[in-house]
Amino acid sequence: MKDLRSSGLTPNKVILTTLLKVYSKGCLFEKAKELLTELEASGFAQDEMPYCILIDGLVQGGKIQEAKILFNEMKEKGVKSDGYAFSIMISALHRGGHHEESKQLAKEFESENASYDLVMLNTSLQTYCSTNDMESVMRMLKKMDELNISPDNITFNTLIRYF
Numbered sequence: 001m002k003d004l005r006s007s008g009l010t011p012n013k014v015i016l017t018t019l020l021k022v023y024s025k026g027c028l029f030e031k032a033k034e035l036l037t038e039l040e041a042s043g044f045a046q047d048e049m050p051y052c053i054l055i056d057g058l059v060q061g062g063k064i065q066e067a068k069i070l071f072n073e074m075k076e077k078g079v080k081s082d083g084y085a086f087s088i089m090i091s092a093l094h095r096g097g098h099h100e101e102s103k104q105l106a107k108e109f110e111s112e113n114a115s116y117d118l119v120m121l122n123t124s125l126q127t128y129c130s131t132n133d134m135e136s137v138m139r140m141l142k143k144m145d146e147l148n149i150s151p152d153n154i155t156f157n158t159l160i161r162y163f
Contacts, residue, residue, distance in 0.1 A: 015042040015099065020050055024057025029066070036146055048074065048081045059092040067092060083109060083120040090123045094130060102127045107136070116147060122154045129162035137162065 002017065004011055011019075016039050023032035032054050039045040051074040058067035071089050074081070086109040093102035106124040116124075121144055128136035137159075144151065151159075 010019075013039070013042075016042070016044060017050055017053065020055075021053050024054050024062075027057070027061045029061065029063065030060060046080060048079055048085045051079060052085050052088060056088050059088060064092050064096050064098075083113065083117065087120050089124045090127055094127050096125075099127070099131045103131045103133060103136070110139075110143075116143065116149070118149055118152060118155070121149060122152070122158065125155065126158050127160055 001011065001015075003088050014033060020032055020035045020039065023035060036045065036050055036054055039050045045051065051070060055067045055070055055074075056079070058064070058070065068089065071085055074085060082157070086105060090102045090109075093099075093105065106127045109120070110124065121140060125137065125140045128140060144155075
């Protein structure tokens, strides 16, 4: 990066995002946060992707609370989300034993978004199953039917374990 800048070139979104991924995977979270700030200042953090990279890295590094803080900051800034950041956080909270919190976040996503993909549906479904929320499980199955989303092996395995 120093060589790039000293030669008069300005790093673009791809370079900065790739470096963010390297920092996050390497658990260099302070450097990653600084780089995210640079991405924001450059206008390259208007969608959730850079945030998701760091949030996922924090989760993988066992820093769920820091990930939750960053996730909330992302929402407060009004960053456009397709649900990937929600999925990361719902799964992380669920795996961390914060079942009620993961369920609330799944319901928040559900109330704010009309569309789903199979990953988000499965994430929410797993959360609802683990908290024995039959009403929400049935609502998710109905939503899958309405959106014409075919269940995959993960969906079937989740439902078999639940029922």
